[in-house]
Amino acid sequence: MELAKSFDPKDIEARWYPTWENAGYFKAGLDTAKQENFCILLPPPNVTGTLHMGHGFNQTLMDALTRYHRMKGDNTLWQPGTDHAGIATQIVVERQLDAQKISRHDLGREKFIEKVWEWKEYSGNTITKQMRRLGTSPDWSRERFTMDPALNKTVTETFVRLFNEGLIYRGKRLVNWDPKLHTAVSDLEVVQEEEDGFMYHIQYPLTDGSGHLVVATTRPETMLGDVAVMVHPEDERYKHLIGKQVTLPLCDRTIPVIADEYVDKEFGTGVVKVTPAHDFNDYAVGQRHALPMISILTLDAKINEHAPKQYQGMDRFAARKQICADLEVAGLFIKADKHKLKVPRGDRTGVVIEPMLTDQWFVAMSKAGPEGRSITEQALECVASGEIKFHPENWVNTYNQWLNNIQDWCISRQLWWGHQIPAWYGVNGEVFVAHDEAEARTLADKAGYAGQLDRDNDVLDTWFSSALWPFSTLDWEEGKSFEQQNQFVKQYLPSSVLVTGFDIIFFWVARMVMMTKHITGKIPFKDVYVHGLIRDAEGQKMSKSKGNVLDPIDLIDGIGIEDLVMKRTMGLMNPKDAEKIEKRTRKEFPEGIPAFGTDALRFTFASLASPGRDIKFDMQRCEGYRNFCNKLWNATRFVLMNCEGKDVGQDESLPLEFSDVDRWVIEKLQQTTSEMALHFADYRFDMAARAVYELVWNTYCDWYVELAKVQMANGNEAQQRATRRTLVRVLETILRLAHPIIPFITEELWHSVAPLANQHGNTIMLASYPEPRERRGGARSHDEMPSWLNDIRSQQESDESMRKVDLLRDIITSCRSLRSSMNISPAQKVPLLVNSNDEGVYEKYTPYLLALAKLSEVKILDSLPQSTSPVSAVGNSMLMLKVEIDVAAERERLDKEIARLSNEITKANAKLGNESFVARAPAAVVDQEKKRLEEFGATLVQLQAQRKKLG
Structure with missing residues (x-):
């Protein structure tokens, strides 16, 4: 291919x-x-x-x-x-x-x-x-x-x-009720968000005329269903009133003053109204104190016949206004303070959920x-x-x-779509639960009931059927033992x-x-x-109302700014919301979202899978992993161009002369293979993604491929054959290691690389996953690892190669750093002066140094000459690039750069010292500013040291 x-x-x-x-x-x-x-x-x-x-x-x-x-x-x-x-x-x-x-x-x-x-x-x-x-x-x-x-x-x-x-039983209990859908809903379908509201203070007169109690409530309309007022048993202000009666305002009823530790003495007035039929906490209190339950709302949230006649038929919120007005006329309304409160709304309808006493089916949990x-x-x-x-x-x-x-779990819903509850009712409320109507009829006959049977209209909560997912999907058969079940059940x-x-x-x-x-x-x-849960880059929950929702398909295929704006504002009822979301979208994505492809998106997801509650999605990571895919693609093209049609060491009879560099990359590969097994076992997808990234980008592409170029240019036939063998077989193994995370690109590349690595098959997804070999000293047995690694005979040999090549990399990195600090053009080759006791290393690795550090020669000296050039220490060696410097020009350049960095540090310190900036700016922006300050400071120290040498 x-x-x-x-x-x-x-x-x-x-x-x-x-x-x-x-x-x-x-x-x-x-x-x-x-x-x-x-x-x-x-x-x-x-x-x-x-x-x-x-x-x-x-x-x-x-x-x-x-x-x-x-x-x-x-x-x-x-x-x-x-x-x-x-x-x-x-x-x-x-x-x-x-x-x-x-x-x-x-x-x-x-x-x-x-x-x-x-x-x-x-x-x-x-x-x-x-x-x-x-x-x-x-x-x-x-x-x-x-x-x-x-x-x-x-x-x-x-x-x-x-x-x-x-x-499972049927009973009348308090549930979340959606007045628009006319059904009970689960807690997951209720959104609790903070909204502006009021705390209403109302007088409840003591029936004996000795005074009154002040009740604070956020829902005054529910007072029509009050059955008690409640105080803390140890509240000295009200202890003497426990057991007395108060007159319920606007209603022709008296209700008792009770004591319960549920009351928070410090909140509000310390007096709480009790409405068991319309509040979950009050429901629990009502059960503890055997209080009656008076429901004053219809299923569509209108005042019902149990309330005073003047309010019957009114919408709950209209009734709230009227009740407050009537209380004021009666002299019982004290005040309404602004108050932040959690309002439960149906996630599908947006209407305020009402705790409602209704007949429902429940699972007995205890x-x-x-x-x-x-x-x-x-x-x-x-x-x-x-x-x-x-x-x-x-x-x-x-x-x-x-x-x-x-x-207990409410499992019934007043819907038509769903699993209809398998219960049939007689005309007097008889209940027969059966697999079908025929069985229900048989049960009715046995019970002596011969009348009409009507099936329950309700359906089951979707969480009931999904709770059976682990075995229902495997075609579990009730009545059979585990050994009698089908093979899927027995295996999975x-x-x-x-x-x-x-x-x-x-x-x-x-x-x-x-x-x-x-x-x-x-x-x-x-x-x-x-x-954790995916949030935007600022840590906010993704929601349509905020306009920060991202569609995975848009990240895969890309989307233009006009289409993105249309997508985000479509269906919004409030024009101001649409305008706000459009403004935000155009600011964040002025040119739309580029196409990253599936593999880059998957790599991003895997890299973000760290332990924690929230996961901030940063689109820059998608860009980085798209670049990673390009890097892997280009490295593969390089390998194919240099290995296809050439001897890649498949003939075991021909000599292979492996270098320290070959042994180094093979050992790195083995280390990553061991890490991947550990990370998958521990579900550390972030660590697995990092291990693959480091192996591909840093180890293979940035180092081994570049070092291999030197070997293929300067080595003998056996060395070149070993290099090509290592190039293709390490790459092929890398593709298999990375496949679970980035399946598409690895499949595509594998079909080109696998034949060269003596691997065959129709798909990489059925190829064997690389297994870590056991680490041990001495010779390695052939059945302990893939045959192509048998050339590396001992762990000691690999360890020594690792040490040497790591030193080589440090030397090259140090040379590059020296070039950068001296502002040497990449095209200019300069001599390297070395003072070291390990002359053999430099002699052996000179070809690599010349190529990767852009050197003209490497000279080993007893001591380095006195010079204004910077010196770098690597291990037991001292390095210096021999460059003639225009001292005056270099002083001027360094002075300008030191002044620029000092100015940047001053600005960064000013930002971070501004409490308003730190409090209001997104955490990512603050962290970035701190990182910039740290980098500026480190660079400034280096430049100041260089400037001091120049006098």
Whole structure:
């Protein structure tokens, strides 16, 4: 395969991905003879979704692990699939119907569900198509959808089993309620953001006429459902009032004054109203004190019949205004202070979420099951025993904290799209939970009920079906033992590792552990690798409203500024927001976003995967890793031009004379191979990316290739043959090492390099991953490492070569530094004067020094002459470049540069000394200024030393 002159990622990506997929390279292994099985589950993205930076980051890490284990020869399965996303999908389809002036109620449930399936088939696979652009390699032939018939069956079987075990029940409890969607929603679907509001102070008169209590509240409309006022039991101001009654303003009711330690004596007035039907904390208080629960809102957040007649039918916020006005008239309204408060809003609708008392289905989290332990206890034991390990380990605390303070899980949603709850009701409220209507009828007959049965209209929370993902996707069959299950279950349950963000440890990770352990008896996965969340370069959360969202596909393909502005402002209702976002976008990307290609983006993601909660995405890294890909491409072209059609040492009978430089690069390669094994085992993708970068850019391209040029120009036939052999075989191994992170460019280059390195195959992704050799002294056995390394006979030999070549590099670097400090033109070759006890090193390495340090000669002297030229110390040697200097001109040049640097240092100190700058500037800008100051100072010291020598 002829290699193009320049690296074009778009062409390579378009060609290789369909080749991989069509050839079936991604398919799971089922070879029972293999000892190792590796499985990873794709966190199922919403079927409505499109690829965002979080997906791109998460999936890059999963794909790197999958490709690594596939190349290691393990049976490998990356199990893909999508989530039906109940709320999100129903909203999308309802909006389409709204455009046609049709509601879902006009169609009826059955016809509406048909419309949803039509939409899913038409445009529901957008995100999986985008995943392919990212180079991901899951087994697409096993793609699952949470509403697939087989998965639906597993959901039903699980629900019925848990109900029969007493672990699922129906009851009236407080839940997050979206008044626009008319459904309960999970905490994850509620956005808590700080907003401007008011703290309203209201008088509650004591019924005996002895005074009043002042209550402070942010939601005065809920006072219509108050059942008590509450004080701290040790608050001296109110102790004497505990047990008395107050008259509830605007209502014809009296309510008690109770004591509870929940009250914060220091906040507000120290008196709290209690509304159990409309506040989660009050609900807990109500249960502790056996208080009644009065709901005063309808499901669309209007005042209902349990409130005074004058407010009935009013919207909650209109009622708030009217109640405040009426309190003022009654002389009971004291004041309304401005107050910052957290307002819960539905992430899909933007409306304020209302705690609402409704009939819902729940999973009992703390009730003992048939094994005598609750599902929560089982989940805690899985981690405590070490069966499941968290990486980093500190996330165990988050997992344990949530499970130890867990509440029963509301699993019902008032939607049409989703897994319909398998419960049927009789006319008097009888409940029959069954796999289907026929079984429900049988249960009803046994119970002596012969009337009509109506199925529950609600569906299950999408987190319920996704909690079964580890075994439902493997086609688990209820009622069969583990040994009777299919081969995929036996090989890939538990899976090897779950890669996920810390934000869903509660919602998904813990629930998968609970459900999988309880239903199958197996843990769902052995390791949980928890990564941070991608934020912008300033550390801010990426959001449409801020206009800082980046699309991974735009980074891969590039996008012009006009299209980027249109994309970011599309759909914004407020023109001022659109104007602000456009201004920000044009400032950050005046020429749009260039095309970086998939490999550069993946390398960036991998390099950012450091332990921590937040990951700042810096686009300059994409640019740097695009340059890295170019570097690798050009180095490969150099190797091919110098090795194709020539003897590259494949004939083992011909002599090979390896140099210290050859041994050095081979040892560096082996060190990196060992590091990569360690980094993948520890899920340190950032360290793996750094190791590959250092090996390719610094070791191979910047040093070995340049040193190899000298060897090929000056060496004998055996030396040149050994150099070419080392060039191609080290490069081929590098490509395999880097493939899991940058799959496209390594595949393209490997097909040109592999034949020269005596490697053969249809794809690099099925080639063996380089294995680290054992480090030991003396001779090495031939079965201990690849045959092409057998020429390096002992570790002692390699260590000595490493020492010598590291010294050579230090000498060259020192010469370059001297040239730079003396402002010597790159075209000018100058003599090197050396005072050293190790003359042999300089004599042996003179050809390298002449070429890489641009020297005319190397002279070994007993002592260096007195000169104004700077001197550099390297090991036991003193180095000086013999250059005739115009002392006056050099003084003038140094004085100007010292003055410039001093001025820069003064400006940098002024910035960093400005408290306003340090407080307001992004952290990255402040850090950059500190770095500049440090660099200026170090350079200034050097120049001042040189200037002192000149007198």
